[in-house]
Amino acid sequence: MLDDDIYNIEEQQEINAKKQQKEFQILNEKFAICFNTPCGKEVLQHLQNMTTEKPTWIPSSNDPVNNGFYREGQNSITNYINNKINQFNNDKQQR
Numbered sequence: 001m002l003d004d005d006i007y008n009i010e011e012q013q014e015i016n017a018k019k020q021q022k023e024f025q026i027l028n029e030k031f032a033i034c035f036n037t038p039c040g041k042e043v044l045q046h047l048q049n050m051t052t053e054k055p056t057w058i059p060s061s062n063d064p065v066n067n068g069f070y071r072e073g074q075n076s077i078t079n080y081i082n083n084k085i086n087q088f089n090n091d092k093q094q095r
Contacts, residue, residue: 025091031084047078 035044051074 028084028088032088035085051075051078
């Protein structure tokens with residue numbers, strides 16, 4: 001009985017992992033579709049200009065340590081979007 005329970009748990013975990021992977025693929029595709037349009041590319045470029053294209057730390061700022069953390073948090077948004085697009089493109093090439 002215990003072996004059956006372990007098998008069912010492992011089987012359910014495998015099913016959940018495949019479902020989650022498929023959900024990530026769908027989300028990656030949505031990011032790619034959205035940001036590969038002319039308007040999407042402009043919006044992404046604007047976000048990058050506001051975030052990743054600026055330094056995260058400026059020596060003369062009033063609170064350089066906290067400012068750096070804040071700026072890096074902003075950068076993570078555009079990095080996340082770009083990673084989603086890249087993941088979709090990589091998955092598409094592997095198919």
